Amino acid sequence: MPLDAYEPTVFELDHKGEGRIWFSEPEGTSPIDELLPDEALRSAPLDFPVVSEPEVVRHFTRLSRKNFSIDSGFYPLGSCTMKYNPKINDALSQLSGFTGLHPESGQDVSQGTLRIMVEIQQYLADLTGMAGVTLNPCAGAHGEMCGMMLIKAYHDDRGDKRSIVLAPDSSHGTNPASASMVGYQTVELKSGPDGCVDIEQLKNHLNKDVAAVMLTNPNTLGLFEKNILEIQRLAHEAGALLYYDGANLNAIAGIARPGDMGFNVVHFNLHKTFATPHGGGGPGSGPVGVCQKLLPYLPVPIISKEDGTYTITRQSEKSIGQLSTFFGNVGVVLRAYVYMRMLGLEGIRSNSYNAVLNARYMLEQLKDYIPPELDGDCMHEFVLTLKDHDRFGDLNTMAIAKNLLDRGFHAPTVYFPLIVKEAMMIEPTETESKRTLDEFVDAIKEILEEYKTNPDHVLHAPHQTPVRRLDEVTAARKPELVYTD
Amino acid sequence: MDFIPHTQEEFREMLQTVGLENPNDLFRTIPEQLHNPDIPFPEPMTELEIGDLMNAAAEANRGAKMPSFLGGGAYDHYTPQAIPSLASRSEFITAYTPYQPEVSQGTLQAIFEFQTFMSRLTGMDTANASVYDGASALAEAALMACRITRKEKIAVSSSINPHYLRVMKTYLDAPGIEWVEIPCSDGVTDIEQLTSMVNDEFAACFVQNPNYFGNLEPVDQFRSAISAPKCLLGAVVYPHSLGLLKPPGEWGAEIVVGDLQSLGMPVQFGGPFAGFVSCKQKHVRQLPGRLVGRTKDADGKTGYVLTLQTREQHIRRSKATSNICTNQGLCALMATIYMSLMGPNGLRQAAEMSVRNAHLLQKRLCGIDGVNLAFDKPFFNEFVINLPMPVESFVDTARELGLLSGIRIESAESPEKDGLLVCATEKTKAVDIDFYIDVLTRILE
Numbered sequence: 001m002p003l004d005a006y007e008p009t010v011f012e013l014d015h016k017g018e019g020r021i022w023f024s025e026p027e028g029t030s031p032i033d034e035l036l037p038d039e040a041l042r043s044a045p046l047d048f049p050v051v052s053e054p055e056v057v058r059h060f061t062r063l064s065r066k067n068f069s070i071d072s073g074f075y076p077l078g079s080c081t082m083k084y085n086p087k088i089n090d091a092l093s094q095l096s097g098f099t100g101l102h103p104e105s106g107q108d109v110s111q112g113t114l115r116i117m118v119e120i121q122q123y124l125a126d127l128t129g130m131a132g133v134t135l136n137p138c139a140g141a142h143g144e145m146c147g148m149m150l151i152k153a154y155h156d157d158r159g160d161k162r163s164i165v166l167a168p169d170s171s172h173g174t175n176p177a178s179a180s181m182v183g184y185q186t187v188e189l190k191s192g193p194d195g196c197v198d199i200e201q202l203k204n205h206l207n208k209d210v211a212a213v214m215l216t217n218p219n220t221l222g223l224f225e226k227n228i229l230e231i232q233r234l235a236h237e238a239g240a241l242l243y244y245d246g247a248n249l250n251a252i253a254g255i256a257r258p259g260d261m262g263f264n265v266v267h268f269n270l271h272k273t274f275a276t277p278h279g280g281g282g283p284g285s286g287p288v289g290v291c292q293k294l295l296p297y298l299p300v301p302i303i304s305k306e307d308g309t310y311t312i313t314r315q316s317e318k319s320i321g322q323l324s325t326f327f328g329n330v331g332v333v334l335r336a337y338v339y340m341r342m343l344g345l346e347g348i349r350s351n352s353y354n355a356v357l358n359a360r361y362m363l364e365q366l367k368d369y370i371p372p373e374l375d376g377d378c379m380h381e382f383v384l385t386l387k388d389h390d391r392f393g394d395l396n397t398m399a400i401a402k403n404l405l406d407r408g409f410h411a412p413t414v415y416f417p418l419i420v421k422e423a424m425m426i427e428p429t430e431t432e433s434k435r436t437l438d439e440f441v442d443a444i445k446e447i448l449e450e451y452k453t454n455p456d457h458v459l460h461a462p463h464q465t466p467v468r469r470l471d472e473v474t475a476a477r478k479p480e481l482v483y484t485d
Numbered sequence: 486m487d488f489i490p491h492t493q494e495e496f497r498e499m500l501q502t503v504g505l506e507n508p509n510d511l512f513r514t515i516p517e518q519l520h521n522p523d524i525p526f527p528e529p530m531t532e533l534e535i536g537d538l539m540n541a542a543a544e545a546n547r548g549a550k551m552p553s554f555l556g557g558g559a560y561d562h563y564t565p566q567a568i569p570s571l572a573s574r575s576e577f578i579t580a581y582t583p584y585q586p587e588v589s590q591g592t593l594q595a596i597f598e599f600q601t602f603m604s605r606l607t608g609m610d611t612a613n614a615s616v617y618d619g620a621s622a623l624a625e626a627a628l629m630a631c632r633i634t635r636k637e638k639i640a641v642s643s644s645i646n647p648h649y650l651r652v653m654k655t656y657l658d659a660p661g662i663e664w665v666e667i668p669c670s671d672g673v674t675d676i677e678q679l680t681s682m683v684n685d686e687f688a689a690c691f692v693q694n695p696n697y698f699g700n701l702e703p704v705d706q707f708r709s710a711i712s713a714p715k716c717l718l719g720a721v722v723y724p725h726s727l728g729l730l731k732p733p734g735e736w737g738a739e740i741v742v743g744d745l746q747s748l749g750m751p752v753q754f755g756g757p758f759a760g761f762v763s764c765k766q767k768h769v770r771q772l773p774g775r776l777v778g779r780t781k782d783a784d785g786k787t788g789y790v791l792t793l794q795t796r797e798q799h800i801r802r803s804k805a806t807s808n809i810c811t812n813q814g815l816c817a818l819m820a821t822i823y824m825s826l827m828g829p830n831g832l833r834q835a836a837e838m839s840v841r842n843a844h845l846l847q848k849r850l851c852g853i854d855g856v857n858l859a860f861d862k863p864f865f866n867e868f869v870i871n872l873p874m875p876v877e878s879f880v881d882t883a884r885e886l887g888l889l890s891g892i893r894i895e896s897a898e899s900p901e902k903d904g905l906l907v908c909a910t911e912k913t914k915a916v917d918i919d920f921y922i923d924v925l926t927r928i929l930e
Contacts, residue, residue, distance in 0.1 A: 006787060010598050010825045019828040022563070022835065023911050029841035032729070036840065036863055040701050042731055046829040047605045056825045057567055060595070064576035067591035071575035077584075084488055085579055088532050094569075097543025102555040103755030104892050106884055109548030113754050116542055126524050138617035138756065139811035141798070149659050177798035177808035183660035186803045224514040255512055256519040271811065275488075279815030280592035281582040281614070281775065283757035286811075299655070321655035325558055325620040325648045325744065326755020338539060344529030347487055354489050356511045357496065360503040377514050401585065411585050416799075433490035434499060460783070465587035467788035475780035475792040479769065481611040482601040483779075 003466045007062050011483045014049035066466045067280070068410050074436050078381045078413035078425025079172065079220055081250045081272035083351075088342070089276065089335035098334055103326035107312045113330060114310030117303045120337045121287075127348070128244075128266045129259020130289030134298045136328040140247060143267030143286030144178035144214075146299060149320040150265055150290060151212045151241050152182050153297040157318060160239065162211035168197060170220045170417040175245060184211060191419060195221040195374045197231055206238040216245040217261070218252070218379040220417040220425070222359065232262025241265065241294075249273045250429070251356055251380035254349035264291045274336035285332035299323045354430035355380040358437060362428055365441040369448055370400075373420045381427035383420050394459060395451050397422045402461040402469065403447040409440055487529075552917040553889040554846070556867045556908025557697070558619060558646050558744065559752045562725060562835060563912050565826050568749045572819045582775075582811070586790045587782075592814065593789035596777040599821040603763050606727045606824070607720075607741040608734020612763035614775040615817040616809055619744030620649040622760030623691065623721055624656035625773040625807055626742045629762070630689035630717050631662060632771045632806065638687045639664040642674040644696035645721055672700045672860030672869065676710050685713035689740065693721035694730070698894070698906065699843075699867025700860055701730075708737030724748050724761075724820075726865055728832030729840070740764045745816055749823030759813030759820070770796060773807030838911035839866035846909045846918050853925060859894075859904045869894055869904040872929075876903035879928055888924045 032041075051059075068075070075082035093099075101110055121133040137143040148165070155162050165179040169188045176186035187205060192198035196219065206213075213235045218224045225231065235242050244263040250273045258266045270276050271284035278284065290298060296318040304311055343351070356379050363372060363382045370384040386392045386400065401411030401424070413425040428437060451458045462468060491499070500508060512520065530538070543549070553561060572578075576591060583589030583596075596614045603612035616622050627639045639657065641650060643666045650666070657664050667679045667690075674692055683690045690711055694702040708718055719740045720733035725747035733741045746758040762772060769776070770793060778792030798805040827835065843866040850856050855873030872879055876893045877900065883890040896902035 004786075007594065009594065009601070010821075011601060019830045022565075022827065022831045023838045026838060026842050026845065026913075027915065029845045032837050032840060035844050036701070036729075036865075039705065040730055040863065042727075042729065043735070046728060046832060048602065048824060048827075048829040048832065050828040050830070051825055053565075053567055053826060056822065057571060059825070060571045060822055061574070063591035063594055064571075064574045065591065066589075066594070067576040067580045068585070068588035069576045070579035075581065077581060080581055082581055086488060088535065090573070090578070092536060092539040095539060095543040097540075097546045097549045099751035099753045100549035100561075101546045101754045102548065102553055102561070102752045102889065103559050104555050104557055105546075105548030105551075105553070105889055106880075109551065109884060109889075110546055110754065112542035112545030115545065123526060126526060129522065138621070138813070139809070141808045141810045142617060142621075145808055149655070152659060173798040173800070173802045173805070174808050174810050176803035177801075177805045180803045180805070181656070181659065181808050224512075226514050226516070229516055229518075252512070252515070254524065256515050257522045257524070260519050260522055269811075277578040277815075278581045278811070279813075280577055280580040280589075280595075280818065281814030282812040283617075283759070283814075283816060284811040321658070322620075322648065322651040323655055324652065324756065325618040325646075325758065329617075329756040330754040331757050334539075338535055341527065341530050341535050341538065342487060342532065345524055345526035347529055348526075350489060353508055353511060354491060354496070357499055357503070357508075360505075360511065361499045364503045377511075379514075402587070405585060405588050410581075410588065413584075431488050431490070434495050462587050466590050467587055467782040467786055469783045470586050470788045470790045471780045471782070472790050472792065475778040475790050476794070479776070479792055480779040481597075481769065481776055481792075482604050483597065 001062060003065055009483045010051060010059055011049050013051045013055055013059065017050050019050040073408055073410060074432060074440055075410040076412050076426045076428050077410065078427040079247050080413065081427060081429055083275055083429035084431035085275050085277040086339060089338045092338050093331050093334035107310065111310050114303055116334060116337050118305050118310055120333060123340055124268055124287055125289055127253060128289050129257035130266055131292040132295045132298060133287050133289045135287045135333050136299050136323045137286040137288055138324055138329050139282060139284040140267060140269040140286045141174040141178055143288045144174055145181045146288045146323055147243050147265040147267055148178050148182040148184060150294050150297045153320050154294055155211055162209050164210045165212050165214055166205055166210055167214040168219065169419050171214060171216060172245060172247060175214045195223050196225050196227065199227055199230060202231060202234060206234060206240065208239060210238055210240040212241045212243050214243040214245060216248055218248050221374060221383050222378040222381040223376055224379055228261045236262065247272060248380065251352060253352050254345055255352045259291065264294060270332055270336040275339045276332045276335040283329045283332055285329040301327060351430045358428040358430060358432060362426060362437050362441060366444060369445055381425060384424045385420055385422050387421035397424045399459050399461060400424065400447055403458055404443060405462045406464040407443045409443060548889060551887050551889050552920055554891050554907045554909065554921065555889050557892045557906055558648060559755060560725065560747045560910055561752055561912055562747050562910050564749050564751065567826055568819050568822045571822050572815060577818060578815065583791060586788065590789060593777050595818050595821055597779060597789050599817045600777060602821060602824045603761050606724060606732065607722065607763045608732030609741055609763035610766040611769055612761050613772045614777060615812045615814060616760040616762060616774050617813060618756065618758045618760045620652035622742035622762050623649045624653040626719055626740045626762050627653055627657060627689065629771045629773060630719060630740060633768055634688040634715060634717065636686060636688040637662045640667055640683045640687050640690040642667050642692045644669050644674055644698060645691065645693040646697045649721065672698045672862050673702050676703060676706050680710045680712060683711050683713060683716060685715060687713060687716045689717040689719045691719040691721060695723060695726055695865035698860060698869045699864040700862040701865060704736040726836055729836035739768065745820040748820035750816060750819055757813055757816055759816035771806055772796065774809045774812055835911045839909060842913040843868065843909040846907065849918060849922055850925065866910060867906055867908040869906050871904055874929065875900055876905050882928050883924050886924050888921060890921065
């Protein structure tokens with residue numbers, strides 16, 4: 001089947017028959033009508049389709065082929081760190097000794113998984129210079145919320161009521177949203193002309209009502225906050241804590257530590273820096289590291305090593321409480337553990353060097369064709385802009401993105417950070433070859449050239465994808481969220 | 486250079502291209518004093534070595550091999566092989582969130598089908614594309630109810646999974662939303678108490694069916710027992726049971742949450758699992774997390790996109806319905822494949838066999854002197870028993886003998902009144918039940 005052929009929904013494949021017998025009748029058991037009262041049962045049969053296994057397999061295989069993925073091509077999404085996900089991580093996390101372990105089995109018979117959790121907590125703490133780590137948050141935003149709760153618990157515990165979080169206008173949307181989850185109000189710090197935190201602005205906004213300053217470093221413009229030591233001094237002098245959004249840790253892991261920069265709370269995205277797969281939107285894992293004075297507030301359960309035994313502690317007096325049903329996305333943690341042990345510190349540092357070099361290399365090749373928003377040394381990602389209408393005409397960032405899809409590349413992150421008009425944020429990661437980077441640069445040049453001769457074709461891309469541009473406006477105005485016959 | 490393609494030569498060449506001599510110059514914008522931190526870290530390992538290490542760790546999880554009667558929110562149901570085979574395709578696993586819909590139709594259509602399955606399963610109009618787990622689904626639903634009703638008080642039955650309640654408490658306490666627990670009577674929600682406690686100050690009242698003790702709640706009574714008409718009825722469900730049980734849409738629920746793990750995912754020490762929130766159409770704009778909608782492309786062809794995104798953090802920032810971004814998409818895909826494969830009758834069979842095995846197990850356990858069913862209520866595939874000995878020491882001794890016998894239900898009154906929550910599924914084998922009886926008999930002797 002061609003990739004652009006309509007794939008019916010699984011509901012359209014319905015045979016309306018009996019379907020397959022999945023289980024034999026267990027001997028010695030009673031029929032269901034003797035066990036459960038009638039009024040508890042469904043009155044009408046469940047309206048699910050009856051589809052054979054070969055049809056189900058073909059349906060989902062065909063769907064999978066309509067997806068772009070890291071394994072099929074270059075995926076330079078800025079701030080998303082779409083690096084290669086080693087196969088061994090998946091395979092070893094799926095050993096039956098891990099997948100078959102029930103979370104209520106008891107610590108004595110769960111020592112293998114608990115050991116890995118304790119060790120990776122230590123590695124993450126050491127890598128970032130923090131005193132302790134929790135693995136309970138299931139994703140980056142969950143980690144941010146956890147971090148905000150820790151900060152709130154710390155201030156509250158001291159009888160210090162604070163209500164404001166400062167975050168740059170270039171920050172991820174999850175930052176203000178996570179602050180809101182704990183009832184904090186976010187005040188945006190306007191970025192300075194150099195794309196970094198404006199120290200004077202910061203000074204003006206810091207007061208005894210500020211609970212935290214949330215930063216991404218390197219920031220979403222791909223720049224290292226060069227005044228970070230001054231920022232931390234000012235924030236701490238005002239009694240605020242400093243929060244590190246770990247989305248961009250891949251630039252500096254093993255090179256410099258957020259803890260040494262004065263950050264009090266750090267979240268990690270294991271699905272970015274530590275190469276666990278994104279799964280089409282998750283599951284991720286968002287561990288949180290804290291400095292010494294925040295240790296008492298960490299969420300439960302706490303996994304630690306006591307007298308040679310890996311233990312689960314369910315209660316802790318000042319803890320913010322529990323964040324997930326059991327221990328978070330342990331299967332993701334296992335994958336990240338395999339990755340970290342294989343790389344060692346040397347490998348993690350090497351990732352940072354190569355991630356930054358690849359970004360610098362691409363920026364160097366592209367800057368004469370599409371200018372960067374700002375000059376300056378980029379770290380692992382950089383932001384270009386097509387805002388110069390005199391130069392680019394109607395050719396906008398969206399068009400470039402869609403034309404890249406036609407050429408077999410995933411698009412960069414577009415229209416983010418919000419402070420850059422016609423933004424295109426490119427993060428190549430360390431796992432791409434020079435050949436791939438060169439091909440991508442050539443593709444951009446081709447698109448710019450083609451626009452001169454065939455602007456309509458370029459502006460109406462994509463043309464080669466399973467579907468073309470989709471009507472998102474009608475989708476939102478008249479939402480069709482489920483299949484109806 | 487394990488996963489880095491560049492040779493040293495290429496590295497140098499590229500460094501020159503960007504005008505640098507020394508690789509450390511790549512980091513020259515980082516203040517000097519931050520460079521070269523002293524980081525203790527174990528030596529790198531080869532793929533062969535890490536394999537040995539992980540195999541040894543997996544072996545050390547002795548619990549993974551024991552006959553298990555554990556449930557309590559994580560269930561060992563049968564996973565058809567087609568699920569891991571399909572869900573491990575790298576086109577699904579190594580894709581990002583479907584922000585470029587033209588090259589993400591596989592993920593998007595699968596989520597659309599997931600939303601449809603979940604709405605039909607629960608008797609709601611739609612469902613979101615997943616949240617972290619069942620507990621966070623309950624917490625998000627409580628916040629959602631507060632937004633819908635503009636009230637800041639939540640009632641929950643104390644028969645809801647205690648892990649879910651603890652997580653909800655964490656989520657609600659931070660922004661200062663009040664919540665109360667409705668007590669139980671004989672292992673189900675006390676309806677009289679519910680009526681007297683829940684008034685029009687409450688945004689929602691949440692109940693769980695089957696509840697944490699495995700008992701079936703008096704679901705048909707809840708809606709009429711809540712005297713405040715604007716207070717929403719929320720349901721926590723065990724999706725697996727809905728192949729058989731009456732869906733909450735038929736007993737007045739307007740928001741339904743639960744964990745998808747029972748639909749084709751292993752227990753894997755509690756995660757990744759996935760939560761879902763389904764609801765009536767009128768509440769859809771208050772849903773947290775992603776939603777997929779069906780639409781047309783420029784040529785009029787059917788396609789799928791993320792929609793109603795103005796609810797979400799990347800657009801609305803501090804005013805978003807939730808901060809959630811990354812969810813549990815791959816788990817939702819697994820549940821979608823599970824429901825596609827099993828069909829209505831397969832799901833019903835799995836639920837029926839679980840119930841039948843559980844009742845057989847209960848009958849045999851309660852055939853032993855001094856072992857009694859704690860509650861006189863119909864139950865699904867889990868039930869609570871009382872033992873003629875302290876439950877904690879029974880559980881520990883049974884574990885030493887190689888049996889995961891159940892989860893201790895702590896009594897508020899005294900350890901003697903502790904219960905043991907025991908679970909069976911369609912996978913429970915007769916020999917495992919025999920083993921349980923043998924262990925129980927030996928320990929009681």
